[in-house]
Amino acid sequence: MSEVLSWVFAVLFVLVVIAWYLTYTAARLDRLHVRLSGTLAALDARLVRRAEAAVELANSGLLDGATSLILANAAAGSLEAPAEHGNARELAENDLTEALDLALTPEAVADLRSTALGTDVLARLSSACTRVQLARRFHNDAVTDVRRVRRKWTIRAFHLAGYTPLPHTVEFNDEAPEHLAVA
Amino acid sequence: MRIGIVCPYSFDVPGGVQFHVRDLAEHLIGQGHEVSVLAPADSETELPDYVTSAGRATAVRYNGSVARLNFGPVTASKVGRWIDQGEFDVLHLHEPVTPSVSVLALMAADGPIVATFHTSMLRSRTMQTAYPIIRPSLEKIAGRIAVSEDARRTVTTHVGGDAVVIPNGVYVDRFASAPRRSEWIGTPAAPTIAFLGRMGEPRKGLPVLAAALPEVLRAVPGLRVLVAGPGDPEEVTEGWPPDVVAACDFLGAVSDDDKASLLASVDVYVAPNTGGESFGIILIEAMSAGACVLASDLAAFSRVLDGGTAGAMFANEQPDDLARTLVDLLRSPERRATLAEAGQQRARIFDWSVVADKILAVYETVIEGRAAATHPQGRWNRFLRGGAR
Numbered sequence: 001m002s003e004v005l006s007w008v009f010a011v012l013f014v015l016v017v018i019a020w021y022l023t024y025t026a027a028r029l030d031r032l033h034v035r036l037s038g039t040l041a042a043l044d045a046r047l048v049r050r051a052e053a054a055v056e057l058a059n060s061g062l063l064d065g066a067t068s069l070i071l072a073n074a075a076a077g078s079l080e081a082p083a084e085h086g087n088a089r090e091l092a093e094n095d096l097t098e099a100l101d102l103a104l105t106p107e108a109v110a111d112l113r114s115t116a117l118g119t120d121v122l123a124r125l126s127s128a129c130t131r132v133q134l135a136r137r138f139h140n141d142a143v144t145d146v147r148r149v150r151r152k153w154t155i156r157a158f159h160l161a162g163y164t165p166l167p168h169t170v171e172f173n174d175e176a177p178e179h180l181a182v183a
Numbered sequence: 184m185r186i187g188i189v190c191p192y193s194f195d196v197p198g199g200v201q202f203h204v205r206d207l208a209e210h211l212i213g214q215g216h217e218v219s220v221l222a223p224a225d226s227e228t229e230l231p232d233y234v235t236s237a238g239r240a241t242a243v244r245y246n247g248s249v250a251r252l253n254f255g256p257v258t259a260s261k262v263g264r265w266i267d268q269g270e271f272d273v274l275h276l277h278e279p280v281t282p283s284v285s286v287l288a289l290m291a292a293d294g295p296i297v298a299t300f301h302t303s304m305l306r307s308r309t310m311q312t313a314y315p316i317i318r319p320s321l322e323k324i325a326g327r328i329a330v331s332e333d334a335r336r337t338v339t340t341h342v343g344g345d346a347v348v349i350p351n352g353v354y355v356d357r358f359a360s361a362p363r364r365s366e367w368i369g370t371p372a373a374p375t376i377a378f379l380g381r382m383g384e385p386r387k388g389l390p391v392l393a394a395a396l397p398e399v400l401r402a403v404p405g406l407r408v409l410v411a412g413p414g415d416p417e418e419v420t421e422g423w424p425p426d427v428v429a430a431c432d433f434l435g436a437v438s439d440d441d442k443a444s445l446l447a448s449v450d451v452y453v454a455p456n457t458g459g460e461s462f463g464i465i466l467i468e469a470m471s472a473g474a475c476v477l478a479s480d481l482a483a484f485s486r487v488l489d490g491g492t493a494g495a496m497f498a499n500e501q502p503d504d505l506a507r508t509l510v511d512l513l514r515s516p517e518r519r520a521t522l523a524e525a526g527q528q529r530a531r532i533f534d535w536s537v538v539a540d541k542i543l544a545v546y547e548t549v550i551e552g553r554a555a556a557t558h559p560q561g562r563w564n565r566f567l568r569g570g571a572r
Contacts, residue, residue: 028319035325037557039325127544130541139552141344145343149322
């Protein structure tokens with residue numbers, strides 16, 4: 001009789017340990033998903049601010065007309081891009097990066113810096129570009145972490161990730177315009 | 184912003200990480216932020232009022248060297264209390280894989296976390312054994328910073344993911360305003376050059392300089408060489424020609440103020456380091472003080488000197504090239520002045536104000552990400568979070 005009891009306790013113990021481990025792993029994954037949703041939202045907000053700074057620069061009247069148009073077009077493309085991250089969105093951001101690089105030639109930067117408004121706009125743009133880089137890097141770090149944890153067999157076998165889709169890193173060129181560096 | 188900074192190494196002894204934490208905290212406080220630093224320290228050690236002691240540190244062998252660290256259940260509960268009472272907007276941990284207060288804070292914390300990786304020499308055996316234990320905690324870090332490209336490589340190979348590189352800062356003005364000392368100022372007939380660093384350590388490059396000096400002295404007989412740094416002059420100068428020894432002044436270890444004055448006074452500061460430098464903060468200090476810098480062409484130095492526009496460079500470990508470049512510089516006051524001025528300009532981008540702005544941008548990004556986070560809905564997720572939120 002007592003032998004049966006001790007077997008029952010042994011099995012119960014193992015079950016409790018498994019349950020604890022599964023709960024712990026699920027909580028870990030949940031925490032990662034929360035972090036991921038935050039980094040993505042932060043990246044979105046930063047991208048909007050970068051596009052707004054670009055619009056401001058295009059509308060400042062300090063650049064020549066043609067350059068302003070190119071820049072305004074690229075910025076609008078970024079602002080109107082579909083909300084979910086994907087190929088179309090990444091292309092739009094690439095275009096904006098390229099347009100900024102084209103618009104801010106060394107001469108243009110020197111010109112802009114000679115006026116108070118220009119200095120102001122450039123400072124905002126430069127800070128916006130830095131923050132896009134930070135936000136994208138932190139988001140991709142979170143994606144890497146989530147993907148690594150979701151490869152664990154416990155998570156796949158027990159379906160712990162639920163129906164949350166597997167995240168993808170956000171890839172586009174986020175280099176700040178070459179000549180915008182601190183003078 | 185309310186910022187909590189955790190330093191794993193004891194404030195009883197000086198060290199790179201401790202200085203970094205101190206300078207960053209003081210700069211942020213100067214900008215009006217509320218900063219609290221948690222670090223191990225002896226009860227006798229005099230601490231700035233923004234530092235909270237996590238208790239006495241114990242000397243432990245870890246990752247190949249002896250470090251003064253702090254751990255154990257008492258420390259863990261102290262760290263937990265500090266985090267609870269601090270109500271920080273962001274928690275900034277330094278060296279989160281060192282078994283000390285940083286890792287305890289990482290395990291206890293639940294808010295936005297930023298971590299800075301300083302070391303570029305992490306042993307993979309240490310990491311392999313430690314990883315399963317701290318991996319889940321490391322996933323809480325929302326923003327990773329590395330102080331150099333080498334430190335970043337450590338993060339990408341051992342931790343996974345990436346890190347943004349934000350170098351150490353220098354208080355440029357502290358060096359720029361250093362008073363010049365008449366006994367160290369050179370004259371056209373007797374110019375002065377300075378060497379700084381541990382004399383007995385070959386990778387600091389004193390032997391390279393010594394090998395170049397005979398030729399330099401032939402061209403500039405009045406030259407004085409000021410050698411500052413710990414070490415025994417008699418031992419180091421063994422085998423040097425007598426005229427070279429006579430040209431050298433050995434100052435021994437110097438204080439921070441003396442170092443700044445020395446750099447501000449001499450005609451040329453020579454950095455003949457042969458390797459092992461990941462960043463070259465001493466070059467930035469020399470540039471800040473307004474010295475004309477002549478350095479070996481290590482990758483790290485070349486980055487700091489902007490490929491040679493903010494200071495002169497010579498081929499690493501080539502005494503002949505060093506001698507030639509040095510004589511050219513000593514004979515051309517105009518070129519020295521141009522380089523010194525360009526150097527002082529360039530040093531600005533390494534000033535704490537610039538560096539701290541970048542760190543603040545990281546804080547803001549992480550805080551924003553935390554505020555914008557949406558919690559997955561559903562009974563299962565609510566259960567995991569204990570029904571809260």
